[in-house]
Amino acid sequence: MTATLDLDAAFGALADPTRRAMVQRLARGPATVGELAEPFDLTLQAVSKHLTVLTRAGLVERDREAQRRPARLCGPALAGLTEWLLDFRTHVTEGYERLDELLAHDPPPSPSAQRSRRSR
Amino acid sequence: MTATLDLDAAFGALADPTRRAMVQRLARGPATVGELAEPFDLTLQAVSKHLTVLTRAGLVERDREAQRRPARLCGPALAGLTEWLLDFRTHVTEGYERLDELLAHDPPPSPSAQRSRRSR
């Protein structure tokens, strides 16, 4: 749907507290690398790297404005992630009712099939 | 609430495709390590490790049933994750309207006060 949402990259990106904080910061509006770096006592380079990770995960996009390269949030990936989780929760409830008390969610709409994966 | 939901661990756990697949598999019901390992051509040990990761992330719980140690999904962490994402999206929309087109979501219901987080 969002085309190629890389769940590996997206989840991975959010697995880091610094990155999560940056994302939350960006939720308030675009920011330059320097601005993003400020609260973290990390080098600019480190922050730049984090930004790269977030960008490759599709969570942020970069602009170019004079010498500055402000970053701004990129919604779809976030939406995609949320969707995956919600969708997953739906799958959980379907055919495995015991869980609806755990997840406290609504009844399953339809069956589906799913298959494995090859890794690394 | 879910007390200490470790976002680092939880997002991190889901950042791996094998682990995600295992979680999806578990969504259909508890499974032993062997059963979980089967589709992946990995050693049992590797799968066992993944299970440990998932367990530490609070995503699964282990039982003990003779020599078997079946794993089953543990809803709250999943729910917590989803909540974080949804909550975050809410933060995004509030006070930064440009994003509602990005996130393609519903209009913000009301202003509210909710503020950041400290990490690391």
Add this chain to the structure above:
DNA sequence: CGGTTGCTCAACCATTAGGTTGATTAAAGC
């Protein structure tokens, strides 16, 4: 009892991740 089944523990290995310092590019600002 001895063997098999189901799994974990331990040691190890290769790759990646998060961070650093140092050098370099690129656009402004006198």
Add this chain to the structure above:
DNA sequence: GCTTTAATCAACCTAATGGTTGAGCAACCG
């Protein structure tokens, strides 16, 4: 034109990941 500002590139280090093999433990099977 040189210097400052903003950021990236490059090399490097350390620690964590994802995987392996091999040994060990616990419970059941005959």
